[in-house]
Amino acid sequence: MFTQYFGNYLLNKGYLTPKQLHEGLEQIKDTRLKLGVLAVNAGYMTAEETEKVNEAQKKHDKRFGELAIEMGYLNEEQLEELLSSQKLGHLLLSQVLVDKGIMTLQEFEKAINEYKRDYSISDEEFEAIQKDDINEIVNKFTKFEGSKNETILKDYIALFAKNLIRFIDREAVITEVTKLEDYECQFAALQDIKGEISLATYIETDEDSFIKFASKYAEEDLTSLNEMAEASVGEFLNLHNGIFLVNISNQGIELKMTPQEVYRTIKVDNIYKVSFDLSFGKINILIKEG
Amino acid sequence: MGGFIMAKETFKILICDDSILVRKKLKEALSLCSTFEFLEAGDGQTAVDIYKKEKPDLVFMDLVIPVKDGITAVKEIKEFDDDALVVIASSSGTQENLKKAIKAGAVEFIQKPWEQEQLENVVKKFLKKGE
Numbered sequence: 001m002f003t004q005y006f007g008n009y010l011l012n013k014g015y016l017t018p019k020q021l022h023e024g025l026e027q028i029k030d031t032r033l034k035l036g037v038l039a040v041n042a043g044y045m046t047a048e049e050t051e052k053v054n055e056a057q058k059k060h061d062k063r064f065g066e067l068a069i070e071m072g073y074l075n076e077e078q079l080e081e082l083l084s085s086q087k088l089g090h091l092l093l094s095q096v097l098v099d100k101g102i103m104t105l106q107e108f109e110k111a112i113n114e115y116k117r118d119y120s121i122s123d124e125e126f127e128a129i130q131k132d133d134i135n136e137i138v139n140k141f142t143k144f145e146g147s148k149n150e151t152i153l154k155d156y157i158a159l160f161a162k163n164l165i166r167f168i169d170r171e172a173v174i175t176e177v178t179k180l181e182d183y184e185c186q187f188a189a190l191q192d193i194k195g196e197i198s199l200a201t202y203i204e205t206d207e208d209s210f211i212k213f214a215s216k217y218a219e220e221d222l223t224s225l226n227e228m229a230e231a232s233v234g235e236f237l238n239l240h241n242g243i244f245l246v247n248i249s250n251q252g253i254e255l256k257m258t259p260q261e262v263y264r265t266i267k268v269d270n271i272y273k274v275s276f277d278l279s280f281g282k283i284n285i286l287i288k289e290g
Numbered sequence: 291m292g293g294f295i296m297a298k299e300t301f302k303i304l305i306c307d308d309s310i311l312v313r314k315k316l317k318e319a320l321s322l323c324s325t326f327e328f329l330e331a332g333d334g335q336t337a338v339d340i341y342k343k344e345k346p347d348l349v350f351m352d353l354v355i356p357v358k359d360g361i362t363a364v365k366e367i368k369e370f371d372d373d374a375l376v377v378i379a380s381s382s383g384t385q386e387n388l389k390k391a392i393k394a395g396a397v398e399f400i401q402k403p404w405e406q407e408q409l410e411n412v413v414k415k416f417l418k419k420g421e
Contacts, residue, residue: 058403218311231311238309238354239402242381246401249384257382259308259356 002132003028003093004173004277005141009115010103020102028092035064035082039074044082049073058166061159061247134158134165142177144272149197153287156199156244157274160285163240168216169278178273183286186210187225189234189262191241195255197248198290202268203237209281216280234260301417304329304346306337306363307379308355312402316350316379319406323413334358338366345371348416351396353380353387361390368395375416379404 007025010016016024036050045053045068053067060067065083068074074082097103103111116126119140128136138158144150157174164172188204205213207225214232215222222229238260245255271286303326305313310332317328329344331337335358337351349367353360360378367374378391383401391399397416400408 055405059401059405227310228314231309235309235311239381242354242383242402245382246384249386254384254386257354259354 002129002137004171005137006115007093009118010097010111013111013114015103015107015111016097020097020100024093024096024100024102027096035068039068039078039082044078045073061162061243134161137161138174142174142274144177145179147272147289149289152197152248153272155247156201156287157285159244159247160240160274161276163236163243164276164278167236167239168213169280171277171279173277175275175277175282178275180269180271180273182267182269183271183273185263185266185268185286187262187264188266188286189230189237189260191234191237191260192258193241193245193255194258194290196253197255200268200286200288200290201237201241202271202286203233203283204286205281205283209278209283212280213278213283230262234262300325300327301347302327302329302344304331304337304340304344304349306331306334306349306355306360307352308332309352312352312379316404316409319404319409320413322406323410324417332356334360334363337363338370341367341374342370347375348412349374349376350379351376353378353382353391361387361394364391364394364396377412377416 003025007016007021011018011021036045036053039045040047040050053064053071053073056067056071057064065074065079069076069079094103094108098108115121121129121140125136125140129140135155135158138154138161142154142157144153147153161172161174185202185204186206187210188202190200190202193199193201210233211222211225211229213236214229217236218228218232220228222232238257241257245257248255268286268288271288274285274287276283276285301324303320305316305328307313307316313330320326329340329346331340333356337349338358340346341349351360351364355363360380364376364378367376374395376396377398377400378396379400379402380387381402383399388399398412400412
């Protein structure tokens with residue numbers, strides 16, 4: 001995820017053209033290595049064990065390495081070794097750009113330093129961000145102005161980003177958070193969270209992206225906005241909110257949720273709109289505090 | 291195995307979830323374990339009504355469902371039939387929900403997304419053929 005952020009930064013600062021960025025990102029896709037691949041390569045885990053960890057990741061809000069240790073497949077020392085050998089996406093992007101003669105190494109160094117300064121990122125935070133620590137990325141790049149539950153909303157969005165990456169699209173990137181007084185949804189799945197913290201949550205997008213999103217989650221080729229497509233997006237929201245409630249419950253706060261519903265062209269007010277770029281389109285998650 | 295024996299050994303499973311996708315996926319996953327006759331409900335009241343009429347061998351029940359929530363539906367099913375086997379399949383496995391489900395009489399709690407192994411274990415545990 002950080003690769004896309006850094007790539008967009010280079011684009012906005014004029015280091016790259018959109019075409020150059022696109023080509024660079026395309027080129028690094030094949031060279032990015034997963035921790036599981038590295039673990040198998042190192043002989044620390046079997047392919048079957050990595051599959052089991054991947055499955056467990058769908059249910060537990062934990063990283064691959066953390067789960068692999070819990071499940072007894074890796075020890076701390078092995079994990080450290082694998083993490084240090086894991087290629088960092090933004091470095092791959094920079095390498096591609098330098099190799100293609102689009103940037104010099106000096107320009108890259110300058111851009112990285114500007115980036116840290118512009119976002120007030122400490123070396124420690126940068127260490128976490130460049131390892132795609134989603135909680136740190138969301139914490140640093142999103143703001144919920146005026147919210148009395150900003151920490152909880154950031155946790156909610158970080159979890160949503162992780163679930164998007166796990167179930168829908170590993171290239172998902174948060175693009176912006178805006179606060180809007182009025183907004184007209186095109187196609188939206190809605191679910192209310194109630195209790196000590198009350199939130200109305202929506203996944204909203206256009207028809208085409210809704211169908212593609214639904215197809216990804218259902219693992220079926222859906223071609224129209226039918227009952228199955230509505231059920232698929234609704235169930236993803238339900239799954240995400242369910243995991244969120246479990247996380248909050250572990251902090252001692254018990255919340256409830258209502259059955260999910262799907263609407264077409266509804267108006268909402270006083271919401272935070274968090275936009276995500278996916279490989280097949282854009283989606284928004286809308287949050288209205290109660 | 292011949293058709294006659296299969297017919298005698300085919301269990302009836304009721305799946306209650308408001309999502310048509312979940313019902314479909316659960317049926318597909320359970321069908322990998324054995325051959326079952328499936329009944330479906332999209333809300334808690336319909337599940338109770340179907341249970342009373344059909345007396346299925348096993349029920350998979352979501353918690354957050356329309357009309358009548360899953361916990362209330364489990365209680366009503368257990369009041370009607372104390373031997374009913376109800377497995378909760380929900381994304382919301384909070385401590386509170388686990389306690390409520392056990393108190394209501396559910397025999398198992400599976401957090402979504404389920405793993406095939408969990409379903410196989412449930413089938414093995416509660417649906418023993420020939421008994």
